[in-house]
Amino acid sequence: AQKITQTQPGMFVQEKEAVTLDCTYDTSDPSYGLFWYKQPSSGEMIFLIYQGSYDQQNATEGRYSLNFQKARKSANLVISASQLGDSAMYFCAMREGDNTDKLIFGTGTRLQVFP
Amino acid sequence: DAGVTQSPTHLIKTRGQQVTLRCSPKSGHDTVSWYQQALGQGPQFIFQYYEEEERQRGNFPDRFSGHQFPNYSSELNVNALLLGDSALYLCASSLGQFNQPQHFGDGTRLSIL
Numbered sequence: 001a002q003k004i005t006q007t008q009p010g011m012f013v014q015e016k017e018a019v020t021l022d023c024t025y026d027t028s029d030p031s032y033g034l035f036w037y038k039q040p041s042s043g044e045m046i047f048l049i050y051q052g053s054y055d056q057q058n059a060t061e062g063r064y065s066l067n068f069q070k071a072r073k074s075a076n077l078v079i080s081a082s083q084l085g086d087s088a089m090y091f092c093a094m095r096e097g098d099n100t101d102k103l104i105f106g107t108g109t110r111l112q113v114f115p
Numbered sequence: 116d117a118g119v120t121q122s123p124t125h126l127i128k129t130r131g132q133q134v135t136l137r138c139s140p141k142s143g144h145d146t147v148s149w150y151q152q153a154l155g156q157g158p159q160f161i162f163q164y165y166e167e168e169e170r171q172r173g174n175f176p177d178r179f180s181g182h183q184f185p186n187y188s189s190e191l192n193v194n195a196l197l198l199g200d201s202a203l204y205l206c207a208s209s210l211g212q213f214n215q216p217q218h219f220g221d222g223t224r225l226s227i228l
Binding site: 033043091103105 | 146148150155156157158159160163171173203205207209213214215216217218219220221222224
């Protein structure tokens with residue numbers, strides 16, 4: 001079974017609108033971390049936001065927020081007020097367990113923001 | 116504040132050759148992880164180096180090996196290159212303890228002919 005599933009290969013959003021990128025995960029470990037990264041065409045993976053499995057509140061970082069629904073094992077990224085510069089690949093990733101830095105990535109969602 | 120730097124940016128090799136990729140971690144970081152990202156896929160963890168030792172390894176064959184130097188920089192070596200090794204190789208650095216945020220470089224794009 002896939003550990004991280006991103007079911008949206010591509011998404012379109014108009015500038016200044018909000019968009020939600022879906023991510024579901026699969027783990028039996030009670031301690032895990034969920035990450036979202038942005039990858040522009042240059043290749044660099046840019047860290048956006050982090051949610052720990054024990055965190056009580058949803059994480060927020062500026063225009064990014066993570067809709068964490070633990071019972072449904074989902075960790076959707078919400079980008080508010082989209083900008084043209086948000087056009088990129090977005091990857092959801094999981095760190096499974098405490099004694100590891102290994103990140104397990106999904107296949108990504110390509111977001112395109114149009115004027 | 117220098118971020119993660121990787122060299123070279125692009126590389127073309129032929130099957131059977133060997134290649135070495137290099138990574139300098141972000142200033143203040145002492146741990147380096149390597150990932151392979153095939154076209155259209157998410158990155159896959161190769162291994163991580165800490166205190167000049169391989170601390171954790173993903174599901175990659177022994178053809179993939181690495182090294183970490185006293186200044187925390189790292190090399191990824193791949194022997195007997197296969198066509199399927201064509202990918203973007205990403206280096207990420209972090210602080211020594213687990214669960215620290217990882218910062219990625221721009222990657223080295225390796226093409227095998």
